[in-house]
Amino acid sequence: MMSALSDVEPVWPDPLPIPDEPLRVAMIGAGKRARWTYLPVLAKLSPWVDLVAVCDPARDAADDYAARIGGRAYYDLAALVADRPMEACVVVTPATMQYAVNMYLIEHGVHAHTETPWGNLVCQARGMVEAARAQGVVIRVGENFFRTPIDRFAQTVRDSGYLGRIGRIISYADHTGYHNNSRWIRFAGCHPDWLQCLDHGMDVTPMLRNGNRVAREDFGARFFHFPNDFLVNDITSGLGKGLLGRHARPGYTEWHGECGTLMYRATSPAWADSEAELRRVTPEAPKQEAGADAPMDSLPSGEVVDVSPLSIGLQGLEWSRVTAATSAGRIEYVNRFAEYLADVPRHEPIIGQSRKERTAIADHVVDFAAAVKGLRNSEFSPEDGLMSQMMTVGARESALQDGKRIALPIEGDLEVDAIIRGQLRETLGADPMDVEAMLALSQVNR
Template sequence: MTNLLDVALIGCGRRMQRVYFAVLPRLAEWVRVTAVCDPRAENREAAAMHFGAPAFDSLSALLKARPMVAAFVATPPSSHHAVSCLLSEHGVHHLVETPMCDTLAQARDMAARAQRKDVKFRVAEQFWRDPVDLLARKLMAAGAIGRVGRITHFQAHLGYHNNSRHQLMAGSAPIAVNALESRMDTVHYINTERNHRDETFRNRSFHFPDGLLITDIAGNIKGALGRYDRPGLMEIDGTHGAIVQEAAGHWTGRAEVRLVPAARLTDGSGGYSESHPILYRYRDDDGEVAESALFARADDLVYLGAHVELPQGRFTVDNDFAPLGVATPGQAAFAGVVRDFSELARAGAPDPFTPEMAVMSLTMELAAALSARREGARVALTDPEIERLDAERFGAVRAQFGFDPLDIEAVAAHVFPKP
């Protein structure tokens, strides 16, 4: 492909180095890194060396030189609004990492400003591209387990990521939520370079049109302190079957489709199901391809795809990027984000996760917090108190940093704690 998208990498810290460094060189069919930008010398020098691109120490210097058509933003979340708005004002298409930003007011401004400036803007949400999620949506669309009325997550993931997954699963935004929260102290421990001394248990039930109920239950989504391991438990319940994913060790899981043969529905056997395992396909260093019912991270395996055999036929999802050396499901999900954004920016191709959905994921967080404050009362996603709660959070951000969170220049000039 000759019409590559020239991109600048803005924010070259931990997320950029762990994910973008590994995947972007393998996506040369879609993108070309033409600049890197970070106020910290060690970050920008590492990125400049890795990609062979010029380095900039400030966003203003980068925008003045303008060596790019688009940008990938992986700065601290509190800076996302300012960076996004400046890029939109300069006509630069951009992809912003999750979480989107601190407040709903900022999120709306990001989406509206990009639209006014005819800039292609997306949030780099990738959890909905997990192999089981992709297969589950295919199975639901085909009616493989009947009409789905309930989806339950336990210690899977909670918050912005799952809110985004829910919208894709439901095919719409929720209309209301009931939520409860309870905090408990824990021993001090460090996980993913963060200090923890407590955890908050959250129980959220989102109501969608047509009666679909999606529930999140989680207190420690990292599986620390002996809690249920990642990837957690997901159960999708249809009228005559279920799709179930469960942990089988830390970052190891298995999934299956459970169907009840018609003869068992009324023969006195109790309506119990038959299991159809979801199988993952891998290629090892010797080029041998094998299937496994276990999903696992492994340095010596390349993930090729996943499938399940049902009476209705074979349902499959593939890692389109395996021939390029994109080896894990997580890397494949991120590669899909980059490819789709590239095609959106260059040719206006559709993208399933829109800015409106990104804003809704943040709205869902606020609505759940409001319901928890009301001790579990049902809160509509249009409740005006959501705006007041967002104003509270806006004030907290202002107090934390000492300037208006909507002051683009002040936020852009601030050097946030090392990501």
């Protein structure tokens, strides 16, 4: 039987844990994402974070950001760390700079919270985890996607038992890669033990995408197996976003349970237009052991008898809850951050996307601050972040070896890691593993 909602332990308690003093934070990077995505949210999280400084080698951007927060601008990471107005940093830089910035902060005992994808290489993610552990520094990955309304609801359905045991996810044309990997880890509650990937490319009608001419489409099918016999099939198209009539983001995803399905799909080429529903075949989930020996009249027919559309409630401009009213009762996830974000103006042209990102950012920033302050264990650990990177790079390794099954966690060096490192060295003009050279490069290319 489905558990009552009150029996399902919430991700965040009510009230939220609040430290005696907010965490003093410096923003590393003052670009568009730091300004338009992070700043409006951080301004509403004063019980947890106090944004006191910003660091960016682009002086105009740093000065403008500092004026917005009423803090101090720095143009050099060493100067910021030497002055130490902060306890921790939020790192919102290009992926190519994330390793160098993190390693410098860790070396100097500064806690760091970093935007995905947490570098480009498995050896980078592994190096950050090992260095932070040795230094006693808190590092975290700011992963948004398992904190979106549909994923929070899927986690709630899993815990409720409404669909029985959920043993498989099929995802097509969503955010294949680091984002989705983190979703699957969080849902499974453990790390995968193997992966397999097949890639395929085909010529397509030439078109413009992000200002570039595109005449080829890449396709990939990734399989991730978890030790609790949970399987994910994550399928991607290199075009995405509904081009050439393909299914638009957020794609099509099904969570397969013993006695039903949670379905989520895009409904138009507009990225954030989507719908979801729960489908269950019987009033009670059949027992797992029911099989060939069970009386025929005791087995479900397989026909869907309970279809429950999901609805999203709003508090001001923010989503406050996602709910399905089923015949067995209401299943609901409540957004504890809605009251803090209700009047934050949207920055995205697609309001649904803006809503999803704001709560997700609030969620992982508060999670980080609470971890530094010792108020709770983080929902997504550095080891989880490392595994997401292993899944990303490991899939490329599997495809490079014609779909070979790759055991996880990955031990030793990868051929594809070396290839990516060489490509980055040629593009950047510096070894991406050389902290000093990469930090100097950021000054040159400001």
